[in-house]
Amino acid sequence: xxxxxxxxxxxxxxxxxxxxxxxxxxxxxxxxxxxxxxxxxxxxxxxxxxxxxxxxxxxxxxxxxxxxxxxxxxxxxxxxxxxxxxxxxxxxxxxxxxxxxxxxxxxxxxxxxxxxxxxxxxxxxxxxxxxxxxxxxxxxxxxxxxxxxxxxxxxxxxxxxxxxxxxxxxxxxxxxxxxxxxxxxxxxxxxxxxxxxxxxxxxxxxxxxxxxxxxxxxxxxxxxxxxxxxxxxxxxxxxxxxxxxxxxxxxxxxxxxxxxxxxxxxxxxxxxxxxxxxxxxxxxxxxxxxxxxxxxxxxxxxxxxxxxxxxxxxxxxxxxxxxxxxxxxxxxxxxxxxxxxxxxxxxxxxxxxxxxxxxxxxxxxxxxxxxxxxxxxxxxxxxxxxxxxxxxxxxxxxxxxxxxxxxxxxxxxxxxxxxxxxxxxxxxxxxxxxxxxxxxxxxxxxxxxxxxxxxxxxxx
Numbered sequence: 351x352x353x354x355x356x357x358x359x360x361x362x363x364x365x366x367x368x369x370x371x372x373x374x375x376x377x378x379x380x381x382x383x384x385x386x387x388x389x390x391x392x393x394x395x396x397x398x399x400x401x402x403x404x405x406x407x408x409x410x411x412x413x414x415x416x417x418x419x420x421x422x423x424x425x426x427x428x429x430x431x432x433x434x435x436x437x438x439x440x441x442x443x444x445x446x447x448x449x450x451x452x453x454x455x456x457x458x459x460x461x462x463x464x465x466x467x468x469x470x471x472x473x474x475x476x477x478x479x480x481x482x483x484x485x486x487x488x489x490x491x492x493x494x495x496x497x498x499x500x501x502x503x504x505x506x507x508x509x510x511x512x513x514x515x516x517x518x519x520x521x522x523x524x525x526x527x528x529x530x531x532x533x534x535x536x537x538x539x540x541x542x543x544x545x546x547x548x549x550x551x552x553x554x555x556x557x558x559x560x561x562x563x564x565x566x567x568x569x570x571x572x573x574x575x576x577x578x579x580x581x582x583x584x585x586x587x588x589x590x591x592x593x594x595x596x597x598x599x600x601x602x603x604x605x606x607x608x609x610x611x612x613x614x615x616x617x618x619x620x621x622x623x624x625x626x627x628x629x630x631x632x633x634x635x636x637x638x639x640x641x642x643x644x645x646x647x648x649x650x651x652x653x654x655x656x657x658x659x660x661x662x663x664x665x666x667x668x669x670x671x672x673x674x675x676x677x678x679x680x681x682x683x684x685x686x687x688x689x690x691x692x693x694x695x696x697x698x699x700x701x702x703x704x705x706x707x708x709x710x711x712x713x714x715x716x717x718x719x720x721x722x723x724x725x726x727x728x729x730x731x732x733x734x735x736x737x738x739x740x741x742x743x744x745x746x747x748x749x750x751x752x753x754x755x756x757x758x759x760x761x762x763x764x765x766x767x768x769x770x771x772x773x774x775x776x777x778x779x780x781x782x783x784x785x786x787x788x789x790x791x792x793x794x795x796x797x798x799x800x801x802x803x804x805x806x807x808x809x810x
Contacts, residue, residue, distance in 0.1 A: 353590040356607055360406055367404035374398040395632035399625060402644070407651040409495070410473045414442060417483040422451045426483060432521055435503045436510070436657070438492040439518050440472075442483055455487070459762040460526045462553075463490040464515060466533040467660070469609035469653050471495075475531060476649075477742040481751050482529075486758070489522050491515075491534075495654035496603045497596040508537060508663035509681050515541040524551035527758045531741050532707065535561025536668050539688055539715060544681060546690040555695040555761040557754055560707045560740050562668055563715045564675045568708025571616060576669035584665050589658045604661040606653030613650070616705065675714060688718035695726040695761045699750060701735035726767045728757060 377384050377394035384390060414426050424446040432439035446452050461482055465472035472492045482488050491514070496506070515538055519526065530538040535558040546552050565573045590605055592598045614621055624643065631639040673679035679686040696719055698712045716727050730753045735745040761767065 351590075353605055354593050356605070357593050357595065363404045364406065367401050367406075370397045370401040370404065374401060391633050391635075395629050398632055399629050402628075402647065403625070407648060407653075409471050409652055409654070410648055412440075412442075412473055412476055412479065414476065414480055414483065417444070417480060419444065419446070419484055420451050420454055422446060422448050424448075424451065424455070431489075432518065434514060434517075435499055436494050436496070436506045437514055438494070439521065440490050440492045442479060442488045442490075444483065444487075458486050459758050460487040460522060461489070461758065462518060462522050462526050462528050463488065464518075464528065464530045464534040464538050465491050465493065466531060467493040467511065467656060468533040469606055469613070469656070470649070471652055471654055473652075474649055475741060477746060478529075478531065481747055485755055486527075489518070489526075491518065493654070495606070496601060496657045497592040497598040497655045499598045499601065499657075501598060501600045505659045506657040507659045508667060511660060512537045512541045512544070512681055516545060519545070519553060524553060525762075525764075526553050527555045527557070527762070528553045529557045529559065529754070530561060531559045532561050532737070533664070535559070535563055535712060535715070536664075536674055539563065539718070540674065540679065540681060540686045542694060543686050543688045543691055544684055546692065546694075547684065547687050552691060552694045554693075554763075554766060555697065555758060557697045557699065557757065558712050558715055559699040559750075560701055560704055560737055561712050562707050563713075563718070564672065564711055565669050566672060566675075567710035567714060570705055570708045572706050573669060573708065576665050581662065581666055581670065585662060589662070592655065598655075602658035603655035604658060606655050609656075610651065610653045675718065688715070689720045691719050692721045693765075693767050694722065695728075695757070695767050696722055697728045697730065697754070697757045699730045699732060699740055699753070701732045701737055701740040703734065703736040704740070706737040722767065726761075 374394045374397035376382050377387075377390045377397065379385055385394075412428065414428075416423050416425050418424070424444045427443045427445065429441040429443050430438050431441050444455055446455070463475060463478060463482070465475050472490055475490065479488055479490060499506075511534075515534070519528065519541070528538060528542070538556065539558070542552050542556060562573065565577065569577065588604055588608055589602055592601045592603055594600075624647075628640060628643040631637075631643065667673045667679060671678065674686060674688075677685070677687075696715060698715050700707070700709060700712050702709075713729050716729065719727070730750070732740050732745055732750050735750070739745040740750055
Protein backbone atom coordinates (compact mmCIF):
# COMPACT_ATOMS: atom_id res chain seq x y z
CA UNK A 351 0.00 0.00 0.00
CA UNK A 352 2.89 2.38 0.74
CA UNK A 353 4.12 2.18 -2.87
CA UNK A 354 0.64 3.09 -4.16
CA UNK A 355 0.49 6.06 -1.78
CA UNK A 356 3.90 7.23 -2.95
CA UNK A 357 2.84 7.03 -6.60
CA UNK A 358 -0.36 8.94 -5.82
CA UNK A 359 1.66 11.67 -4.12
CA UNK A 360 4.09 11.79 -7.05
CA UNK A 361 1.22 12.19 -9.52
CA UNK A 362 -0.32 14.98 -7.44
CA UNK A 363 2.98 16.82 -7.09
CA UNK A 364 3.85 16.66 -10.78
CA UNK A 365 1.62 19.58 -11.89
CA UNK A 366 2.82 21.68 -8.95
CA UNK A 367 6.43 20.96 -9.89
CA UNK A 368 5.87 22.06 -13.48
CA UNK A 369 4.00 25.18 -12.35
CA UNK A 370 6.88 26.08 -10.01
CA UNK A 371 9.38 25.64 -12.84
CA UNK A 372 7.41 27.84 -15.23
CA UNK A 373 6.89 30.49 -12.55
CA UNK A 374 10.60 30.52 -11.71
CA UNK A 375 11.40 31.28 -15.36
CA UNK A 376 8.72 33.98 -15.39
CA UNK A 377 10.54 35.80 -12.59
CA UNK A 378 14.02 35.32 -14.02
CA UNK A 379 13.74 35.75 -17.79
CA UNK A 380 15.16 39.15 -18.81
CA UNK A 381 12.26 39.82 -21.20
CA UNK A 382 9.63 39.21 -18.54
CA UNK A 383 8.30 42.32 -16.75
CA UNK A 384 8.14 40.30 -13.53
CA UNK A 385 11.93 39.90 -13.56
CA UNK A 386 12.29 43.63 -12.85
CA UNK A 387 10.08 43.61 -9.78
CA UNK A 388 11.55 43.81 -6.25
CA UNK A 389 12.73 40.47 -4.83
CA UNK A 390 12.26 38.80 -8.24
CA UNK A 391 15.53 36.87 -7.88
CA UNK A 392 14.51 35.48 -4.49
CA UNK A 393 11.05 34.55 -5.72
CA UNK A 394 12.54 32.82 -8.78
CA UNK A 395 15.12 30.99 -6.64
CA UNK A 396 12.48 29.81 -4.19
CA UNK A 397 10.22 28.52 -6.97
CA UNK A 398 13.13 26.79 -8.68
CA UNK A 399 14.02 25.05 -5.42
CA UNK A 400 10.38 23.96 -4.96
CA UNK A 401 10.43 22.54 -8.48
CA UNK A 402 13.50 20.46 -7.78
CA UNK A 403 12.19 19.19 -4.44
CA UNK A 404 8.88 18.11 -5.99
CA UNK A 405 9.95 16.82 -9.42
CA UNK A 406 10.38 13.18 -10.41
CA UNK A 407 13.95 12.20 -11.26
CA UNK A 408 14.37 9.86 -14.22
CA UNK A 409 17.45 7.75 -14.94
CA UNK A 410 20.22 10.06 -16.22
CA UNK A 411 22.39 9.34 -19.23
CA UNK A 412 26.10 8.68 -19.04
CA UNK A 413 26.49 11.45 -21.58
CA UNK A 414 30.13 10.64 -22.33
CA UNK A 415 30.59 11.78 -25.92
CA UNK A 416 34.37 12.04 -25.96
CA UNK A 417 37.55 11.73 -23.89
CA UNK A 418 41.16 12.72 -24.30
CA UNK A 419 43.60 9.90 -25.09
CA UNK A 420 47.29 10.75 -25.31
CA UNK A 421 46.47 14.40 -25.90
CA UNK A 422 43.95 13.68 -28.68
CA UNK A 423 40.18 14.06 -28.31
CA UNK A 424 38.46 10.81 -29.35
CA UNK A 425 34.75 10.15 -29.84
CA UNK A 426 32.89 7.74 -27.55
CA UNK A 427 29.77 5.74 -28.42
CA UNK A 428 27.67 3.56 -26.11
CA UNK A 429 27.08 0.05 -27.42
CA UNK A 430 25.01 -2.77 -25.88
CA UNK A 431 26.72 -6.10 -26.67
CA UNK A 432 24.65 -8.14 -24.17
CA UNK A 433 21.09 -7.65 -22.97
CA UNK A 434 19.52 -9.64 -20.15
CA UNK A 435 16.16 -9.13 -18.42
CA UNK A 436 17.68 -7.45 -15.35
CA UNK A 437 20.86 -5.97 -16.79
CA UNK A 438 22.54 -4.66 -19.92
CA UNK A 439 26.26 -4.84 -20.58
CA UNK A 440 27.39 -1.48 -21.95
CA UNK A 441 30.54 -0.94 -23.94
CA UNK A 442 32.04 2.50 -24.42
CA UNK A 443 33.57 2.27 -27.88
CA UNK A 444 36.20 4.88 -28.72
CA UNK A 445 36.84 6.22 -32.24
CA UNK A 446 39.62 8.33 -33.75
CA UNK A 447 41.20 9.06 -37.14
CA UNK A 448 44.68 9.35 -35.63
CA UNK A 449 46.53 6.08 -36.53
CA UNK A 450 48.99 6.29 -33.62
CA UNK A 451 46.27 6.89 -31.04
CA UNK A 452 44.08 4.19 -32.60
CA UNK A 453 46.89 1.65 -32.25
CA UNK A 454 47.54 2.73 -28.70
CA UNK A 455 43.86 2.29 -27.80
CA UNK A 456 43.84 -1.21 -29.29
CA UNK A 457 46.72 -2.20 -27.01
CA UNK A 458 45.20 -0.80 -23.84
CA UNK A 459 43.77 -3.08 -21.11
CA UNK A 460 40.12 -4.12 -21.10
CA UNK A 461 38.17 -3.33 -17.94
CA UNK A 462 34.81 -4.66 -16.79
CA UNK A 463 33.26 -2.36 -14.20
CA UNK A 464 30.57 -4.06 -12.12
CA UNK A 465 28.29 -1.27 -10.92
CA UNK A 466 26.27 -1.58 -7.71
CA UNK A 467 22.68 -2.76 -7.71
CA UNK A 468 21.91 -0.92 -4.50
CA UNK A 469 19.49 1.88 -5.22
CA UNK A 470 21.26 4.17 -7.68
CA UNK A 471 21.71 3.68 -11.40
CA UNK A 472 25.06 2.71 -12.90
CA UNK A 473 25.43 6.32 -14.09
CA UNK A 474 26.58 7.07 -10.54
CA UNK A 475 29.93 5.74 -11.82
CA UNK A 476 30.06 8.25 -14.69
CA UNK A 477 33.26 9.84 -13.34
CA UNK A 478 34.77 6.38 -12.88
CA UNK A 479 34.06 5.44 -16.49
CA UNK A 480 35.18 8.78 -17.93
CA UNK A 481 38.56 8.52 -16.20
CA UNK A 482 39.06 4.86 -17.10
CA UNK A 483 38.34 5.57 -20.78
CA UNK A 484 41.53 7.60 -21.05
CA UNK A 485 43.66 4.48 -20.66
CA UNK A 486 41.34 1.46 -21.01
CA UNK A 487 38.66 -0.25 -23.05
CA UNK A 488 35.65 -0.09 -20.76
CA UNK A 489 32.56 -2.23 -20.21
CA UNK A 490 30.04 -1.66 -17.39
CA UNK A 491 26.98 -3.42 -16.02
CA UNK A 492 23.82 -1.33 -16.35
CA UNK A 493 21.22 -2.80 -13.98
CA UNK A 494 17.54 -2.48 -14.87
CA UNK A 495 14.95 -0.91 -12.59
CA UNK A 496 12.97 -3.91 -11.32
CA UNK A 497 9.66 -2.09 -11.74
CA UNK A 498 10.31 -2.09 -15.50
CA UNK A 499 10.77 -5.89 -15.71
CA UNK A 500 7.51 -7.81 -16.36
CA UNK A 501 6.52 -10.29 -13.69
CA UNK A 502 6.46 -13.18 -16.15
CA UNK A 503 10.26 -12.87 -16.60
CA UNK A 504 10.63 -14.50 -13.19
CA UNK A 505 12.57 -13.81 -10.01
CA UNK A 506 16.10 -12.45 -9.68
CA UNK A 507 18.18 -13.81 -6.81
CA UNK A 508 21.72 -13.11 -5.66
CA UNK A 509 22.70 -16.36 -7.37
CA UNK A 510 21.38 -14.92 -10.65
CA UNK A 511 23.47 -11.79 -10.10
CA UNK A 512 26.56 -13.99 -9.81
CA UNK A 513 25.61 -15.87 -12.99
CA UNK A 514 25.21 -12.55 -14.82
CA UNK A 515 28.69 -11.44 -13.73
CA UNK A 516 30.20 -14.73 -14.91
CA UNK A 517 28.48 -14.44 -18.29
CA UNK A 518 29.76 -10.90 -18.70
CA UNK A 519 33.32 -11.93 -17.83
CA UNK A 520 33.12 -14.75 -20.39
CA UNK A 521 31.79 -12.32 -23.01
CA UNK A 522 34.47 -9.68 -22.41
CA UNK A 523 37.14 -12.37 -22.19
CA UNK A 524 39.39 -13.77 -19.47
CA UNK A 525 42.10 -11.22 -20.30
CA UNK A 526 39.96 -8.49 -18.76
CA UNK A 527 40.39 -6.71 -15.45
CA UNK A 528 37.35 -6.56 -13.16
CA UNK A 529 36.55 -3.55 -10.99
CA UNK A 530 33.75 -3.86 -8.44
CA UNK A 531 32.46 -0.83 -6.56
CA UNK A 532 30.74 -1.20 -3.17
CA UNK A 533 27.92 -3.79 -3.13
CA UNK A 534 29.19 -6.02 -6.00
CA UNK A 535 32.51 -6.79 -4.31
CA UNK A 536 30.86 -9.78 -2.62
CA UNK A 537 29.10 -11.36 -5.64
CA UNK A 538 32.06 -10.56 -7.91
CA UNK A 539 34.44 -12.37 -5.57
CA UNK A 540 31.96 -15.26 -5.50
CA UNK A 541 31.68 -15.31 -9.29
CA UNK A 542 35.44 -15.43 -9.83
CA UNK A 543 35.84 -18.00 -7.04
CA UNK A 544 33.32 -20.34 -8.66
CA UNK A 545 35.02 -19.93 -12.04
CA UNK A 546 38.36 -20.80 -10.47
CA UNK A 547 36.87 -23.84 -8.69
CA UNK A 548 35.44 -25.04 -12.02
CA UNK A 549 38.82 -24.75 -13.72
CA UNK A 550 37.87 -21.75 -15.86
CA UNK A 551 40.36 -19.03 -16.66
CA UNK A 552 39.81 -16.08 -14.36
CA UNK A 553 40.40 -12.36 -15.03
CA UNK A 554 43.94 -11.04 -14.87
CA UNK A 555 43.13 -8.79 -11.93
CA UNK A 556 40.29 -7.75 -9.68
CA UNK A 557 40.01 -4.37 -7.99
CA UNK A 558 37.55 -4.16 -5.09
CA UNK A 559 36.52 -0.73 -3.86
CA UNK A 560 34.65 0.04 -0.63
CA UNK A 561 32.64 -3.16 -0.32
CA UNK A 562 31.29 -5.27 2.58
CA UNK A 563 33.43 -8.38 2.14
CA UNK A 564 33.35 -8.81 5.93
CA UNK A 565 30.63 -6.52 7.31
CA UNK A 566 31.53 -7.44 10.91
CA UNK A 567 34.58 -5.19 10.81
CA UNK A 568 34.09 -1.55 11.78
CA UNK A 569 30.33 -1.74 11.25
CA UNK A 570 28.65 1.43 10.02
CA UNK A 571 25.06 2.60 10.49
CA UNK A 572 24.15 0.78 7.28
CA UNK A 573 25.71 -2.46 8.54
CA UNK A 574 24.08 -2.15 11.96
CA UNK A 575 20.62 -1.78 10.46
CA UNK A 576 21.08 -4.92 8.36
CA UNK A 577 22.63 -6.90 11.21
CA UNK A 578 20.35 -5.86 14.07
CA UNK A 579 17.01 -6.34 12.32
CA UNK A 580 15.71 -9.83 11.66
CA UNK A 581 15.27 -11.25 8.18
CA UNK A 582 11.49 -11.32 8.71
CA UNK A 583 11.53 -7.64 9.67
CA UNK A 584 12.95 -6.70 6.28
CA UNK A 585 10.57 -9.08 4.56
CA UNK A 586 7.54 -7.52 6.28
CA UNK A 587 8.52 -3.85 6.40
CA UNK A 588 10.47 -2.85 3.28
CA UNK A 589 9.14 -5.13 0.54
CA UNK A 590 6.23 -3.88 -1.58
CA UNK A 591 4.49 -4.72 -4.85
CA UNK A 592 4.99 -2.56 -7.95
CA UNK A 593 1.83 -0.57 -8.80
CA UNK A 594 -0.16 -1.23 -11.97
CA UNK A 595 1.20 1.78 -13.88
CA UNK A 596 4.56 0.10 -14.50
CA UNK A 597 5.54 -2.87 -16.72
CA UNK A 598 6.63 -4.81 -13.63
CA UNK A 599 3.23 -4.51 -11.95
CA UNK A 600 2.86 -7.01 -9.13
CA UNK A 601 6.61 -7.69 -8.76
CA UNK A 602 7.89 -7.70 -5.17
CA UNK A 603 10.62 -5.07 -4.80
CA UNK A 604 12.59 -2.99 -2.35
CA UNK A 605 11.46 0.42 -3.66
CA UNK A 606 13.99 3.00 -4.67
CA UNK A 607 12.19 5.77 -2.80
CA UNK A 608 12.74 3.90 0.49
CA UNK A 609 16.41 3.52 -0.32
CA UNK A 610 16.63 7.22 -1.16
CA UNK A 611 14.98 8.11 2.14
CA UNK A 612 17.64 6.05 3.91
CA UNK A 613 20.41 7.85 2.01
CA UNK A 614 19.08 11.26 3.02
CA UNK A 615 18.47 10.19 6.63
CA UNK A 616 22.16 9.37 7.04
CA UNK A 617 23.17 13.04 6.61
CA UNK A 618 20.02 15.21 6.71
CA UNK A 619 21.84 18.38 7.84
CA UNK A 620 24.21 18.16 4.90
CA UNK A 621 21.34 17.97 2.41
CA UNK A 622 19.43 20.85 4.01
CA UNK A 623 22.56 22.99 3.88
CA UNK A 624 23.19 22.01 0.27
CA UNK A 625 19.69 23.04 -0.81
CA UNK A 626 19.94 26.33 1.05
CA UNK A 627 23.29 27.03 -0.60
CA UNK A 628 21.65 26.30 -3.96
CA UNK A 629 18.98 28.91 -3.18
CA UNK A 630 21.67 31.47 -2.33
CA UNK A 631 23.63 30.63 -5.50
CA UNK A 632 20.54 31.34 -7.58
CA UNK A 633 19.96 34.63 -5.79
CA UNK A 634 23.59 35.67 -6.33
CA UNK A 635 23.57 34.50 -9.94
CA UNK A 636 26.34 31.95 -9.35
CA UNK A 637 25.40 29.71 -12.28
CA UNK A 638 28.43 27.41 -12.01
CA UNK A 639 27.70 26.44 -8.40
CA UNK A 640 23.98 26.06 -9.18
CA UNK A 641 24.77 23.78 -12.13
CA UNK A 642 27.04 21.64 -9.94
CA UNK A 643 24.19 21.24 -7.44
CA UNK A 644 21.76 20.24 -10.19
CA UNK A 645 24.16 17.69 -11.68
CA UNK A 646 24.80 16.06 -8.31
CA UNK A 647 21.17 15.82 -7.26
CA UNK A 648 19.94 14.78 -10.71
CA UNK A 649 22.08 11.69 -10.12
CA UNK A 650 21.60 11.33 -6.38
CA UNK A 651 17.79 11.56 -6.53
CA UNK A 652 17.44 9.11 -9.42
CA UNK A 653 16.89 5.70 -7.82
CA UNK A 654 15.69 2.27 -8.92
CA UNK A 655 13.76 -0.59 -7.37
CA UNK A 656 15.62 -3.78 -6.46
CA UNK A 657 14.08 -7.26 -6.85
CA UNK A 658 12.90 -8.37 -3.41
CA UNK A 659 14.50 -11.81 -3.58
CA UNK A 660 17.88 -10.32 -4.51
CA UNK A 661 17.69 -7.72 -1.74
CA UNK A 662 16.68 -10.25 0.93
CA UNK A 663 19.36 -12.71 -0.23
CA UNK A 664 21.96 -9.96 0.20
CA UNK A 665 20.73 -9.11 3.70
CA UNK A 666 20.94 -12.76 4.75
CA UNK A 667 24.18 -13.82 3.00
CA UNK A 668 26.28 -10.68 3.44
CA UNK A 669 25.04 -8.96 6.60
CA UNK A 670 23.53 -11.67 8.78
CA UNK A 671 25.07 -15.07 8.02
CA UNK A 672 28.43 -13.70 6.76
CA UNK A 673 28.43 -16.71 4.49
CA UNK A 674 31.42 -15.66 2.39
CA UNK A 675 33.88 -15.21 5.26
CA UNK A 676 32.49 -18.22 7.15
CA UNK A 677 32.93 -20.50 4.15
CA UNK A 678 29.26 -21.54 4.24
CA UNK A 679 28.06 -19.98 0.99
CA UNK A 680 26.77 -22.36 -1.66
CA UNK A 681 25.61 -21.17 -5.09
CA UNK A 682 23.59 -23.76 -7.00
CA UNK A 683 25.12 -26.46 -4.85
CA UNK A 684 28.72 -25.28 -5.37
CA UNK A 685 30.67 -23.91 -2.41
CA UNK A 686 32.16 -20.46 -2.84
CA UNK A 687 35.90 -20.89 -2.25
CA UNK A 688 37.99 -17.71 -2.76
CA UNK A 689 41.04 -19.78 -1.80
CA UNK A 690 40.75 -21.50 -5.20
CA UNK A 691 41.73 -18.29 -7.01
CA UNK A 692 45.40 -18.47 -7.99
CA UNK A 693 45.93 -16.53 -11.22
CA UNK A 694 44.19 -13.21 -10.51
CA UNK A 695 45.96 -10.27 -8.87
CA UNK A 696 44.05 -8.45 -6.14
CA UNK A 697 43.81 -4.76 -5.21
CA UNK A 698 41.49 -3.54 -2.46
CA UNK A 699 40.68 0.12 -1.90
CA UNK A 700 39.08 1.75 1.13
CA UNK A 701 38.23 5.35 1.95
CA UNK A 702 39.46 6.77 5.24
CA UNK A 703 36.09 8.47 5.90
CA UNK A 704 33.82 5.84 4.37
CA UNK A 705 30.54 5.78 6.34
CA UNK A 706 28.98 2.96 4.31
CA UNK A 707 31.70 0.28 4.22
CA UNK A 708 33.86 0.53 7.32
CA UNK A 709 37.62 0.17 7.59
CA UNK A 710 38.84 -3.37 7.02
CA UNK A 711 35.66 -4.67 5.39
CA UNK A 712 37.07 -4.67 1.85
CA UNK A 713 40.59 -5.56 2.94
CA UNK A 714 39.23 -8.85 4.32
CA UNK A 715 39.35 -10.18 0.74
CA UNK A 716 43.10 -10.74 1.13
CA UNK A 717 42.61 -13.32 3.88
CA UNK A 718 40.06 -15.17 1.79
CA UNK A 719 42.18 -15.24 -1.38
CA UNK A 720 44.88 -17.27 0.34
CA UNK A 721 46.23 -18.88 -2.85
CA UNK A 722 47.01 -15.61 -4.59
CA UNK A 723 50.72 -15.02 -3.87
CA UNK A 724 51.21 -12.20 -1.39
CA UNK A 725 53.39 -10.28 -3.82
CA UNK A 726 50.34 -9.98 -6.09
CA UNK A 727 48.04 -8.62 -3.39
CA UNK A 728 47.82 -4.89 -2.73
CA UNK A 729 45.79 -2.57 -0.55
CA UNK A 730 45.29 1.18 -0.86
CA UNK A 731 43.83 3.56 1.72
CA UNK A 732 42.44 6.77 0.22
CA UNK A 733 43.21 9.38 2.85
CA UNK A 734 40.45 11.96 3.28
CA UNK A 735 38.05 10.14 0.97
CA UNK A 736 34.52 9.13 1.88
CA UNK A 737 32.55 6.37 0.22
CA UNK A 738 31.86 8.26 -3.00
CA UNK A 739 35.29 9.84 -3.02
CA UNK A 740 37.02 6.57 -3.85
CA UNK A 741 35.32 6.35 -7.26
CA UNK A 742 34.16 9.89 -8.06
CA UNK A 743 35.48 13.40 -7.71
CA UNK A 744 38.89 14.97 -7.21
CA UNK A 745 40.34 12.33 -4.86
CA UNK A 746 39.34 9.57 -7.27
CA UNK A 747 40.94 11.34 -10.22
CA UNK A 748 44.10 12.55 -8.49
CA UNK A 749 44.83 9.85 -5.90
CA UNK A 750 42.90 6.63 -6.42
CA UNK A 751 42.86 6.37 -10.20
CA UNK A 752 46.65 6.51 -10.67
CA UNK A 753 46.92 3.53 -8.30
CA UNK A 754 44.25 1.58 -10.19
CA UNK A 755 45.79 2.42 -13.56
CA UNK A 756 49.26 1.34 -12.45
CA UNK A 757 47.96 -1.88 -10.91
CA UNK A 758 46.00 -2.90 -14.02
CA UNK A 759 48.88 -2.08 -16.35
CA UNK A 760 51.26 -4.22 -14.29
CA UNK A 761 49.07 -7.29 -14.82
CA UNK A 762 47.95 -6.70 -18.39
CA UNK A 763 49.98 -9.54 -19.81
CA UNK A 764 49.51 -13.31 -19.89
CA UNK A 765 50.59 -15.30 -16.83
CA UNK A 766 51.42 -12.14 -14.89
CA UNK A 767 50.39 -13.92 -11.72
CA UNK A 768 52.25 -17.17 -11.25
CA UNK A 769 50.47 -20.08 -9.58
CA UNK A 770 50.98 -20.27 -5.86
CA UNK A 771 53.47 -22.66 -4.37
CA UNK A 772 52.07 -26.13 -3.54
CA UNK A 773 52.42 -25.44 0.17
CA UNK A 774 50.36 -22.29 -0.14
CA UNK A 775 47.70 -24.10 -2.14
CA UNK A 776 47.59 -26.89 0.40
CA UNK A 777 47.15 -24.40 3.21
CA UNK A 778 44.29 -22.83 1.28
CA UNK A 779 42.37 -26.11 1.47
CA UNK A 780 41.61 -25.28 5.09
CA UNK A 781 38.08 -23.80 5.26
CA UNK A 782 38.06 -20.05 5.75
CA UNK A 783 36.30 -19.18 8.99
CA UNK A 784 36.13 -16.48 11.58
CA UNK A 785 39.21 -17.79 13.42
CA UNK A 786 41.59 -17.20 10.52
CA UNK A 787 44.14 -14.62 11.61
CA UNK A 788 44.42 -11.33 9.80
CA UNK A 789 47.41 -11.01 7.45
CA UNK A 790 48.41 -7.59 6.05
CA UNK A 791 47.87 -7.36 2.30
CA UNK A 792 51.32 -5.99 1.51
CA UNK A 793 54.55 -5.07 3.15
CA UNK A 794 53.64 -1.45 2.54
CA UNK A 795 50.62 -1.95 4.74
CA UNK A 796 52.91 -3.00 7.58
CA UNK A 797 55.35 -0.12 7.19
CA UNK A 798 53.53 3.24 7.17
CA UNK A 799 54.83 5.89 4.82
CA UNK A 800 54.58 9.66 5.29
CA UNK A 801 51.65 9.92 2.88
CA UNK A 802 49.89 6.84 4.32
CA UNK A 803 48.66 6.10 0.80
CA UNK A 804 51.58 4.33 -0.83
CA UNK A 805 51.55 0.65 -1.64
CA UNK A 806 54.44 -1.64 -2.46
CA UNK A 807 56.04 -1.54 -5.88
CA UNK A 808 54.57 -4.18 -8.18
CA UNK A 809 56.74 -6.62 -10.09
CA UNK A 810 57.46 -5.73 -13.68
